[in-house]
Amino acid sequence: MVALLRITDLAKAYTSPRGDVPALAGMFLEVRGDEFVCVVGPSGCGKSTLLRLVAGLSEPTEGKVSYMNWTQAPRRAMVFQDPGLFPWLSVLDNVAFGLETQGVARDERRDRARELLKRMGLESFAQHYPHELSGGMRQKAAIARALVVEPDILLMDEPFRALDAQTRLILQEELLRLVEERPLMVLFVTHDIEEAILLGDRVVVLSGRPAHVLTEVIVPLGRPRHLTEGSHPEIEELRWRIWSLLKPEMSLAPGPRGGGA
Amino acid sequence: MRTRGAGRARWLVPTVFWVVVLVVWEFSSGGNVVSRLFFPPPSAIASTFVRQMRNGEMLGHLKLTMTRLALGFAIGGSTGLLLGLWMGWSRTAREIASPVLAALHPLPKLSLLPLLLVVFGLGEQSKVVVIALSAFFPMLINAMAGVRQIDDLTWEVAEHYHARGMTLLRRVILPGSLPMVLAGAQLALNSGLTVTVAVELLSAQKGLGATLWLAWQTLRTTELYATLFVIAVLGVLTNAVLGLLSRVLIPWRAKGEHDEYA
Ligand SMILES: Nc1ncnc2c1ncn2[C@@H]1O[C@H](COP(=O)(O)OP(=O)(O)O)[C@@H](O)[C@H]1O
Numbered sequence: 001m002v003a004l005l006r007i008t009d010l011a012k013a014y015t016s017p018r019g020d021v022p023a024l025a026g027m028f029l030e031v032r033g034d035e036f037v038c039v040v041g042p043s044g045c046g047k048s049t050l051l052r053l054v055a056g057l058s059e060p061t062e063g064k065v066s067y068m069n070w071t072q073a074p075r076r077a078m079v080f081q082d083p084g085l086f087p088w089l090s091v092l093d094n095v096a097f098g099l100e101t102q103g104v105a106r107d108e109r110r111d112r113a114r115e116l117l118k119r120m121g122l123e124s125f126a127q128h129y130p131h132e133l134s135g136g137m138r139q140k141a142a143i144a145r146a147l148v149v150e151p152d153i154l155l156m157d158e159p160f161r162a163l164d165a166q167t168r169l170i171l172q173e174e175l176l177r178l179v180e181e182r183p184l185m186v187l188f189v190t191h192d193i194e195e196a197i198l199l200g201d202r203v204v205v206l207s208g209r210p211a212h213v214l215t216e217v218i219v220p221l222g223r224p225r226h227l228t229e230g231s232h233p234e235i236e237e238l239r240w241r242i243w244s245l246l247k248p249e250m251s252l253a254p255g256p257r258g259g260g261a
Numbered sequence: 262m263r264t265r266g267a268g269r270a271r272w273l274v275p276t277v278f279w280v281v282v283l284v285v286w287e288f289s290s291g292g293n294v295v296s297r298l299f300f301p302p303p304s305a306i307a308s309t310f311v312r313q314m315r316n317g318e319m320l321g322h323l324k325l326t327m328t329r330l331a332l333g334f335a336i337g338g339s340t341g342l343l344l345g346l347w348m349g350w351s352r353t354a355r356e357i358a359s360p361v362l363a364a365l366h367p368l369p370k371l372s373l374l375p376l377l378l379v380v381f382g383l384g385e386q387s388k389v390v391v392i393a394l395s396a397f398f399p400m401l402i403n404a405m406a407g408v409r410q411i412d413d414l415t416w417e418v419a420e421h422y423h424a425r426g427m428t429l430l431r432r433v434i435l436p437g438s439l440p441m442v443l444a445g446a447q448l449a450l451n452s453g454l455t456v457t458v459a460v461e462l463l464s465a466q467k468g469l470g471a472t473l474w475l476a477w478q479t480l481r482t483t484e485l486y487a488t489l490f491v492i493a494v495l496g497v498l499t500n501a502v503l504g505l506l507s508r509v510l511i512p513w514r515a516k517g518e519h520d521e522y523a
Pocket residue numbers: 014015016021022023041042043044045046047048049050209256257
């Protein structure tokens with residue numbers, strides 16, 4: 001039996017004095033425990049909302065998120081859109097935070113955090129404060145903070161959005177390497193179609209707000225994957241297909257509040 | 262503009278200016294324009310100061326004033342801090358306490374002195390309590406605001422990793438509110454010093470405020486000035502200590518952000 005994340009008829013509406021904002025409606029999705037799934041959709045369609053629901057940071061208005069065939073409740077860890085590192089903790093203590101709240105003893109959690117930082121090439125910045133790091137290093141530290149708790153499900157919300165193209169490519173490669181080392185589920189939200197194809201086993205395309213799944217596309221690239229090893233012509237075609245699906249959704253997407261639907 | 266004085270140390274001009282002011286004051290005091298009674302020459306003030314320091318009088322008063330301030334600040338500041346952190350964290354606590362706060366906060370704490378004298382008597386207790394009250398409110402307000410301005414993402418990360426109890430306090434609430442708590446401590450100390458001196462003016466036999474009052478009653482203006490000088494130094498020193506403290510306690514701030522406490 002394969003471990004699954006199953007999203008059934010999920011809906012979420014935010015209530016506000018100026019009218020309710022439906023962010024998700026009628027969403028169905030199934031993701032295997034070892035799959036890397038990228039989620040693309042027009043900006044403001046409800047991608048972050050979806051991740052927050054899966055993370056348990058907010059409650060759905062309708063439907064449910066369920067986990068099938070796991071030996072124990074899967075551990076979820078989120079990499080937030082802005083890294084959300086604590087400015088008052090060193091990189092090491094930031095990374096170890098998830099272990100600290102689990103009650104892992106100080107020496108052990110520091111060892112584990114340091115070990116992970118070493119694998120990510122950040123060990124020389126372990127004692128630095130986040131403001132002393134570059135944007136790319138901060139994002140790496142945020143990824144390390146999520147990975148250190150050894151999650152079964154890694155949730156990533158446009159983690160590379162604020163980075164320059166080169167840093168982004170390096171971090172994308174790094175992420176692929178990390179997740180190929182240890183099988184886990186990744187739900188990776190991005191508005192960048194190319195990024196979704198390069199990273200994912202499957203790309204889920206969302207409609208405009210309120211979001212539901214428009215279509216799913218299997219990416220014809222195997223693993224391990226190396227992004228810098230030449231170009232992939234089949235990707236080009238895929239990119240246009242996804243773009244042509246997304247484009248009408250973007251022009252349809254109603255304003256940020258009310259209206260629409 | 263900048264080219265002419267560029268090589269000169271920045272402190273030179275102000276220093277020369279104030280030296281000139283002192284010298285003019287020194288030599289005009291006692292003349293036709295400047296009354297010796299109101300503005301005794303700096304040299305006379307200095308010699309009074311040195312005499313009072315030598316015979317231990319001034320140090321005795323200073324010690325007493327500092328003890329009152331320290332006690333009041335410790336009591337009022339710490340209760341204000343605890344209550345403020347709690348009110349910042351818990352909405353229920355805020356809802357319970359804020360009507361009382363809204364009523365008491367605008368009240369000049371000194372106006373409570375007569376009531377406190379009735380309750381606690383003429384001794385040290387009533388003084389320390391009114392000083393504590395004056396330190397309590399700025400500390401509470403700032404600690405509460407300090408917790409409330411911790412951003413949503415920080416709370417969300419804490420919640421996501423199931424931070425609770427002491428871990429939440431030590432890793433999120435305390436450091437997140439620390440800059441504002443320190444600013445609150447500074448406000449509390451300043452307001453504590455004001456009230457300490459005022460209480461001593463009103464109802465003390467000893468202490469810097471009492472010395473001021475005695476000096477006025479006996480028209481010994483050099484003593485008045487010497488005491489004012491000591492109070493000013495005390496104020497500057499407490500602020501300097503807090504500035505230093507914030508530098509040591511908030512190493513995660515980018516350089517230049519410390520200036521507001523200096
Ligand atoms: N806390 C909230 N309160 C009210 N509306 C919200 C809230 N969070 C998001 N929204 C609204 O829900 C919609 C989807 O938001 P979000 O999930 O952040 O979109 P995305 O991540 O795809 O850009 C947006 O229209 C946004 O304005």
